[in-house]
Amino acid sequence: MANEIVKKQKTANRNFWYGVWNGIIINASEIFFNSGLVLAPFLAGLGASPVVIGLVPALRVGGWFLPQLLVAHRLAGEPYKLPSYRRISWFRTLAFVLLSLATFVISDHGWLVVAVVVLLGVVAFGGGVSGVAFTDVTGKVVPHNRLGTFWVLRNAGGGILALGAGFLLRWILGSEIAFPYNFGIILAIGTALAAFAYWVFGLIDEPPGKPGAKESLGHMIGRIPTLLRENSSYRRYLRVRSFILIALLADPFYAIYAQRRLNAPEGELGTFIIVMTLASIAANFALRRPANKGRNVLILQIGVSCLVLASLLAFFAPTWQWIMAVLIASAVGQAAVNIAVWNLLYTVSPEAERPLYIGVTNTLMALPSFAPIVAGVIVTLFGYRATFVLALLCGILALAFSFRFADLKALDVRLAGND
Numbered sequence: 001m002a003n004e005i006v007k008k009q010k011t012a013n014r015n016f017w018y019g020v021w022n023g024i025i026i027n028a029s030e031i032f033f034n035s036g037l038v039l040a041p042f043l044a045g046l047g048a049s050p051v052v053i054g055l056v057p058a059l060r061v062g063g064w065f066l067p068q069l070l071v072a073h074r075l076a077g078e079p080y081k082l083p084s085y086r087r088i089s090w091f092r093t094l095a096f097v098l099l100s101l102a103t104f105v106i107s108d109h110g111w112l113v114v115a116v117v118v119l120l121g122v123v124a125f126g127g128g129v130s131g132v133a134f135t136d137v138t139g140k141v142v143p144h145n146r147l148g149t150f151w152v153l154r155n156a157g158g159g160i161l162a163l164g165a166g167f168l169l170r171w172i173l174g175s176e177i178a179f180p181y182n183f184g185i186i187l188a189i190g191t192a193l194a195a196f197a198y199w200v201f202g203l204i205d206e207p208p209g210k211p212g213a214k215e216s217l218g219h220m221i222g223r224i225p226t227l228l229r230e231n232s233s234y235r236r237y238l239r240v241r242s243f244i245l246i247a248l249l250a251d252p253f254y255a256i257y258a259q260r261r262l263n264a265p266e267g268e269l270g271t272f273i274i275v276m277t278l279a280s281i282a283a284n285f286a287l288r289r290p291a292n293k294g295r296n297v298l299i300l301q302i303g304v305s306c307l308v309l310a311s312l313l314a315f316f317a318p319t320w321q322w323i324m325a326v327l328i329a330s331a332v333g334q335a336a337v338n339i340a341v342w343n344l345l346y347t348v349s350p351e352a353e354r355p356l357y358i359g360v361t362n363t364l365m366a367l368p369s370f371a372p373i374v375a376g377v378i379v380t381l382f383g384y385r386a387t388f389v390l391a392l393l394c395g396i397l398a399l400a401f402s403f404r405f406a407d408l409k410a411l412d413v414r415l416a417g418n419d
Contacts, residue, residue, distance in 0.1 A: 015204045015206075016146070016150065018204045019141060019154070019201065019204065020150060020157065022200045023151075023197075024154055024157035025196055025197035026193070026197035026198075027155060027161070028165055029194040030158075031162040031165040031169070032169070032186050032190025032193070033060075034273065035057035035060060035252045037255050037273050039120075041255060041256065041269060045179055046113050046116075050377075050380050051377055052113060054253075054373045054374070054377075055376065058370040060124045061124070061369035082137055082202065082204060084133045085198075089130060092130070099120065099123070100187045100191050102119065103183060131362060132355055140207055145292055145294075147291065147343045148292035148293075148343065149288055151338070151339045152284040152285060152287065155281075155284040155335060156280075159278075159284065163281075165273070168270075173269055223356070227357075227360065234357070236401065238364060238365075239401055240401045240402050240405075241361075242364075243368075243394050243397045244341070244394075245369050247395035249371035249374065249387060249390065250314065250387040250391040251372075253384055254314055254330065255323070257323070257384045261384060262320035262322075262323065264320035264323065272327055275328060275331075277331070279327070280331040280334070282332075283336060284335050287299050291343060294347075294412040294413035294414070296339070296343040300336065300341065300344070301399060303332070303336025303338075306330070308392060308395035309329040310329035313329060314385075314388045315389065315392070343412070344412065347408065347412045347415055375390070
């Protein structure tokens, strides 16, 4: 019996660290695919319009969210979700490889823009298909009172690697490597890291979950109104999270605004990444303890306040150096929000119905995640500062509605104390 307990504990610890290392590596890879600091300048250099530039972060987020209800319907009755994750990871890796190769083999900039957008959409859609499995497996292998530590180690560890990535980006973009091949090298490095991260998560020894009742997609969709009506905490969670996603609509345009309106040198993109990474690392470490104690509503409010501050600073920025403060506020805000929204989703969703809650949540979030496309239109018609104002207003609304989380706050604290 004692040996069995020790064996289970070793497996649990190993699973925890596989999840952590997956996050560290995937967060490092994301630096090379950063929507605002890599992909947006890359597409701008290819001659893409602001609408197309806004489409990319929308595809990357919305494409990840959109298919999850369809996947939840298929996975809800399955005790094991990891086999689905492994299959889709091969598909995503192939799309990433094709994306990197396209930069070197497609000489026409217009067709290269099309290839980049399509392949990023494919990667994002594949991520959405595997996202339900990832979230459910994480909920199985990480106790509620260690979720804060789990996300912080993933994000901060990835941030430390991202510091080196920032210096590497700065060197590549400041070198004699011709455009767009310099960005092709950047995308290839990100591809290698992403593939390795998927493999690491696939090493988890997944325990069987509590399968929900098998039901048709139509029946699952028909349950959504009842779920929203009966669970007021979940309904309020969705409202706040929607406004947060819309409040991020200006984020892809901060670096371009610094370059095109405030005359920031292209080589400073690497500096921007370093600054954002340091801010994110500091925020993650600062928020670990309150997250473990079930203070995720407070963390969410801190994060949204920082996003509001970022929009406000961007609006009044007199020089490109001022954008450094914008990026710091944005990085801290997104670090806090990313920790809180996942922990609160685990809090509000019963284990047996977790795939349903994940699928519904992320599918509903697809619509507000396309806000950067609207931002691209606003930039074209009214200029960059108009998007900063809209982001500011949506952030204020998200913050105001977050003060109606009394029941969710109490449940979060109780779950953290029971683990």
